[in-house]
Amino acid sequence: MNKHAPNSWEARADEHSFYGFTDLPTIDDRGAIVLTHGNGPYVYDVHGREYLDGNSGLWNMVAGFDHKGMAEAAKAQYDRFPGYHAFFGRMSDQTVMLSEKLIEVSPFERGKVFYTNSGSEANDTMVKMLWMLGWAEGTPQKRKIITRINGYHGVTAVAASMTGKPYNHVFGLPFDEFIHVGCPHYWRFGHDGETEAEFTARLAQELEDTIQKEGADTIAGFFAEPVMGAGGVIPPSEGYFQAIQKVLKKHNIPLISDEVITGFGRTGETWGCQTYDFVPDVIISSKNLTAGYFPMGAVILGPEMTDRMQAASEKFDEFPHGFTASGHPVGCAVALKAIDVIMNEGLIDNVRTLTPLFEEGMARIAEHKNIGEWRGKGLMGALEAVADKNTKEPFDGSLSVSERIANACTDQGLICRPLGQAIVLCPAFILTPSQMDEMFGKLEKALDGVFAEVG
Numbered sequence: 001m002n003k004h005a006p007n008s009w010e011a012r013a014d015e016h017s018f019y020g021f022t023d024l025p026t027i028d029d030r031g032a033i034v035l036t037h038g039n040g041p042y043v044y045d046v047h048g049r050e051y052l053d054g055n056s057g058l059w060n061m062v063a064g065f066d067h068k069g070m071a072e073a074a075k076a077q078y079d080r081f082p083g084y085h086a087f088f089g090r091m092s093d094q095t096v097m098l099s100e101k102l103i104e105v106s107p108f109e110r111g112k113v114f115y116t117n118s119g120s121e122a123n124d125t126m127v128k129m130l131w132m133l134g135w136a137e138g139t140p141q142k143r144k145i146i147t148r149i150n151g152y153h154g155v156t157a158v159a160a161s162m163t164g165k166p167y168n169h170v171f172g173l174p175f176d177e178f179i180h181v182g183c184p185h186y187w188r189f190g191h192d193g194e195t196e197a198e199f200t201a202r203l204a205q206e207l208e209d210t211i212q213k214e215g216a217d218t219i220a221g222f223f224a225e226p227v228m229g230a231g232g233v234i235p236p237s238e239g240y241f242q243a244i245q246k247v248l249k250k251h252n253i254p255l256i257s258d259e260v261i262t263g264f265g266r267t268g269e270t271w272g273c274q275t276y277d278f279v280p281d282v283i284i285s286s287k288n289l290t291a292g293y294f295p296m297g298a299v300i301l302g303p304e305m306t307d308r309m310q311a312a313s314e315k316f317d318e319f320p321h322g323f324t325a326s327g328h329p330v331g332c333a334v335a336l337k338a339i340d341v342i343m344n345e346g347l348i349d350n351v352r353t354l355t356p357l358f359e360e361g362m363a364r365i366a367e368h369k370n371i372g373e374w375r376g377k378g379l380m381g382a383l384e385a386v387a388d389k390n391t392k393e394p395f396d397g398s399l400s401v402s403e404r405i406a407n408a409c410t411d412q413g414l415i416c417r418p419l420g421q422a423i424v425l426c427p428a429f430i431l432t433p434s435q436m437d438e439m440f441g442k443l444e445k446a447l448d449g450v451f452a453e454v455g
């Protein structure tokens with residue numbers, strides 16, 4: 001039962017609104033943080049408290065919380081043409097222009113874009129496209145989707161089936177045709193005496209064995225995040241994507257790069273696949289696509305998938321799919337502005353400049369005896385709390401160590417997110433070096449307090 005005063009914001013938040021992914025006993029105890037506004041990388045609650053948001057919302061508010069450009073682009077578009085769909089051969093001029101821009105900034109020399117409202121829907125849409133290709137190409141049994149343990153692809157019934165986290169596998173999910181192969185986290189899953197290159201080779205062999213066992217002619221596609229995000233910020237092991245793509249190419253299985261987090265600069269390049277030097281068949285984008293200023297997702301097909309979808313659509317006369325707000329003109333206008341801001345106002349350059357400072361801060365904190373490793377790429381990172389640094393043994397789950405750290409951070413005026421036993425940082429790209437110092441200073445204080453209690 002919420003202990004907060006009747007009619008307080010905390011009690012009112014609880015009474016009529018659901019939270020997502022929220023530990024309800026903690027909320028009963030501490031109350032919701034009800035926010036009113038933001039300024040740069042800071043957000044403010046109804047009591048006037050300031051928080052540096054170390055997670056930039058949910059990885060997405062990369063231009064900060066008060067960038068005027070996106071608001072002005074939205075206002076201008078609301079005044080001009082406030083809403084339309086992309087059904088029945090119609091679409092707004094903004095939608096046309098955004099697709100042109102997305103193909104221009106993609107690693108593809110040509111391609112085509114389908115719009116959704118979220119990353120989950122974009123993954124769901126891609127699965128339906130793959131299934132449609134199977135039907136159109138005379139291989140209707142090609143339905144199985146391979147993803148990885150700890151991969152995160154969203155929460156719709158299909159996207160949750162793709163996700164490789166046990167907490168998403170509830171209520172009868174995952175569906176049968178969703179297969180999860182190994183997670184490329186060498187520190188956690190490498191065997192004793194195994195080199196990182198041997199670990200990667202073992203994962204590639206596991207993928208090969210899985211394809212053989214299931215039957216290559218039953219596999220529709222393989223989805224992977226360049227850096228796993230919500231699974232705990234896990235960069236791939238050395239040579240991972242090259243080894244995996246070789247196996248997929250051999251069996252003609254498309255590689256879909258889920259760049260919902262890594263797209264538009266998070267790892268220091270426009271796309272995570274560029275950071276890891278591979279060209280996928282499809283890119284899934286969302287979040288930074290609008291710098292978080294509008295809900296939008298996009299499926300960006302490369303040349304081969306475009307041609308296959310074109311032929312399949314002609315066979316069925318149409319692709320029977322679409323959301324009311326697919327390609328929403330205001331969303332597209334906001335996305336066009338966000339892409340311009342991220343790519344031309346120095347935001348990706350800032351990620352590159354800040355990365356060494358970020359790495360320094362993470363490495364300093366990782367010296368603590370209760371931090372097993374820090375990992376990350378660009379401006380996304382995680383610190384893994386452990387009871388024993390040598391054996392990598394995690395803390396007893398009942399201690400809720402990472403939740404306690406996140407709460408202690410909140411008390412310091414820093415928002416950061418617990419994920420398993422890790423603490424995640426993924427600040428906005430507009431952070432200044434002194435705000436970076438502030439972030440690590442607050443985190444260090446919080447960690448010291450919690451580890452003094454449990455360590």
Ligand code: PMP
Pocket residue numbers: 058117118119120121123152153154155225229230258259260261286287
């Ligand atoms: N894919 C990835 C890689 C994600 O990180 C997320 C969200 N965190 C999603 C898909 C789902 O996006 P959404 O929450 O917009 O449905």
